[in-house]
Amino acid sequence: xxxxxxxxxxxxxxxxxxxxxxxxxxxxxxxxxxxxxxxxxxxxxxxxxxxxxxxxxxxxxxxxxxxxxxxxxxxxxxxxxxxxxxxxxxxxxxxxxxxxxxxxxxxxxxxxxxxxxxxxxxxxxxxxxxxxxxxxxxxxxxxxxxxxxxxxxxxxxxxxxxxxxxxxxxxxxxxxxxxxxxxxxxxxxxxxxxxxxxxxxxxxxxxxxxxxxxxxxxxxxxxxxxxxxxxxxxxxxxxxxxxxxxxxxxxxxxxxxxxxxxxxxxxxxxxxxxxxxxxxxxxxxxxxxxxxxxxxxx
Amino acid sequence: xxxxxxxxxxxxxxxxxxxxxxxxxxxxxxxxxxxxxxxxxxxxxxxxxxxxxxxxxxxxxxxxxxxxxxxxxxxxxxxxxxxxxxxxxxxxxxxxxxxxxxxxxxxxxxxxxxxxxxxxxxxxxxxxxxxxxxxxxxxxxxxxxxxxxxxxxxxxxxxxxxxxxxxxxxxxxxxxxxxxxxxxxxxxxxxxxxxxxxxxxxxxxxxxxxxxxxxxxxxxxxxxxxxxxxxxxxxxxxxxxxxxxxxxxxxxxxxxxxxxxxxxxxxxxxxxxxxxxxxxxxxxxxxxxxxxxxxxxx
Numbered sequence: 001x002x003x004x005x006x007x008x009x010x011x012x013x014x015x016x017x018x019x020x021x022x023x024x025x026x027x028x029x030x031x032x033x034x035x036x037x038x039x040x041x042x043x044x045x046x047x048x049x050x051x052x053x054x055x056x057x058x059x060x061x062x063x064x065x066x067x068x069x070x071x072x073x074x075x076x077x078x079x080x081x082x083x084x085x086x087x088x089x090x091x092x093x094x095x096x097x098x099x100x101x102x103x104x105x106x107x108x109x110x111x112x113x114x115x116x117x118x119x120x121x122x123x124x125x126x127x128x129x130x131x132x133x134x135x136x137x138x139x140x141x142x143x144x145x146x147x148x149x150x151x152x153x154x155x156x157x158x159x160x161x162x163x164x165x166x167x168x169x170x171x172x173x174x175x176x177x178x179x180x181x182x183x184x185x186x187x188x189x190x191x192x193x194x195x196x197x198x199x200x201x202x203x204x205x206x207x208x209x210x211x212x213x214x215x216x217x218x219x220x221x222x223x224x225x226x227x228x229x230x231x232x233x234x235x236x237x238x239x240x241x242x243x244x245x246x247x248x249x250x251x252x253x254x255x256x257x258x259x260x261x262x263x264x265x266x267x268x269x270x271x272x273x274x275x276x277x278x279x280x281x282x283x284x285x286x287x288x289x290x291x292x293x294x295x296x297x298x
Numbered sequence: 299x300x301x302x303x304x305x306x307x308x309x310x311x312x313x314x315x316x317x318x319x320x321x322x323x324x325x326x327x328x329x330x331x332x333x334x335x336x337x338x339x340x341x342x343x344x345x346x347x348x349x350x351x352x353x354x355x356x357x358x359x360x361x362x363x364x365x366x367x368x369x370x371x372x373x374x375x376x377x378x379x380x381x382x383x384x385x386x387x388x389x390x391x392x393x394x395x396x397x398x399x400x401x402x403x404x405x406x407x408x409x410x411x412x413x414x415x416x417x418x419x420x421x422x423x424x425x426x427x428x429x430x431x432x433x434x435x436x437x438x439x440x441x442x443x444x445x446x447x448x449x450x451x452x453x454x455x456x457x458x459x460x461x462x463x464x465x466x467x468x469x470x471x472x473x474x475x476x477x478x479x480x481x482x483x484x485x486x487x488x489x490x491x492x493x494x495x496x497x498x499x500x501x502x503x504x505x506x507x508x509x510x511x512x513x514x515x516x517x518x519x520x521x522x523x524x525x526x527x528x529x530x531x532x533x534x535x536x537x538x539x540x541x542x543x544x545x546x547x548x549x550x551x552x553x554x555x556x557x558x559x560x561x562x563x564x565x566x567x568x569x570x571x572x573x574x575x576x577x578x579x580x581x582x583x584x585x586x587x588x589x590x591x592x593x594x595x596x
Contacts, residue, residue, distance in 0.1 A: 184520065227531075228499070257566045272552060280541050
């Protein structure tokens with residue numbers, strides 16, 4: 001498929017699926033709504049919180065909203081984006097999938113995949129396809145009021161297919177990342193995704209939290225500089241969401257923590273034996289890797 | 299002393315000490331020169347690198363420079379700022395202190411204090427006072443070409459006196475932090491300083507380096523987001539300087555690493571036993587502390 005054909009196909013797929021239902025209007029759900037409405041889609045939304053729906057309607061984030069699971073709304077949807085906590089997802093599909101039209105596509109925004117994707121695909125009707133994806137974007141704030149589709153601009157979007165997904169659904173989801181404005185779009189298996197996310201996101205959050213909680217001296221706050229501020233920015237954390245994400249990926253995350261601790265112990269042992277060469281070699285390696293990484297990001 | 303008297307005293311002290319010698323023109327030495335020259339001081343500098351001196355002269359960072367320890371220049375100095383690596387400091391004082399005028403003041407910019415301050419005060423002539431200080435400012439780059447006195451604006455300046463220092467020297471040093479444009483100026487003992495710096499700066503650098511070196515999967519670079527970027531910004535590190543700073547403060551730093559590892563193990567153990575409540579309570583604590591800390595910085 002050449003570039004033009006691909007673009008043509010992308011438009012057709014997206015023109016044909018014009019009613020998009022978002023389930024869960026938090027920061028990410030709201031930002032999806034904002035972007036999709038701007039692109040001309042009709043955005044429907046379900047959220048249990050009345051203020052959330054009212055706010056989203058008043059601010060043009062969605063076209064239509066409901067605080068209850070509306071049979072009618074579910075029947076209208078050409079595509080569904082599930083933007084709630086992982087543990088709610090399975091129950092939700094079990095309870096409400098009968099109301100969907102045949103042939104629709106479902107995706108999600110969940111930060112862990114292995115624990116969710118296979119189970120959803122197992123229970124889902126045969127005439128509906130679930131293709132998982134993960135928008136690696138966020139803020140230290142949550143809720144629809146902080147919706148902002150600019151958070152996608154410099155972010156990664158990961159499509160996470162299994163062997164049961166069709167190439168068409170992968171393409172559809174890939175293009176969703178494109179039209180939402182993500183900078184990098186990749187395709188990973190659920191296992192690859194969870195290994196990666198355990199390192200680049202979950203481990204970093206564990207580190208930030210531990211750095212903040214390992215020292216009770218409140219005076220130290222007055223002496224913090226850029227480096228401490230950088231390392232703890234993400235220590236302000238939504239504990240309900242993140243504890244669930246951590247536990248849903250606990251084998252991978254636990255392994256990453258273990259390897260990180262071993263590395264840090266290496267530094268401590270080098271300090272104890274006064275081994276400047278060891279310290280320097282680790283610093284050279286980290287400098288080299290971080291420099292390459294700056295290059296990739298540019 | 300009221301505010302006006304203090305200001306008066308500050309000016310007199312500073313007017314009377316108008317020839318400032320900077321030994322070592324790196325990023326910090328150069329930035330000091332830039333700020334002091336702008337304030338009307340005559341800035342002299344010694345650095346072994348000819349390019350460094352040439353660059354600083356051509357760009358108006360200093361008034362006069364030498365690549366050798368010039369007897370004449372040392373004799374002119376009313377105050378000396380030592381901005382070289384810690385281990386050079388003691389030897390330098392031993393070799394050259396005889397050329398200084400009586401009554402001058404010496405300070406430094408060294409990132410560790412206990413390992414340096416007492417020894418310098420022990421070997422220094424009785425008619426010269428060394429008052430230690432630490433400008434907690436920097437960049438991921440080094441060298442005089444990156445000099446920039448704006449790095450002081452949002453930074454901490456710590457005066458680090460011992461029992462042997464006079465109140466006048468403490469005041470002089472405190473005011474130096476003020477006129478250089480630092481945002482917060484504090485006074486700490488060498489021991490308090492090293493405990494603090496071990497946590498807010500050295501531990502954070504150890505974490506950033508270890509996070510960068512604990513995983514050899516080069517593909518992961520493509521998936522990093524803001525959080526990983528924030529946590530590893532300082533992983534680009536001057537290995538000569540930092541390995542020396544770490545080793546000069548190894549007891550404190552080793553203790554901080556140990557406490558941090560214990561905290562992180564707490565998270566890993568909670569993952570292993572599926573303890574969501576433990577995870578949430580740590581996240582709540584870190585969120586609360588980080589929020590307070592944002593408040594203090596504003």
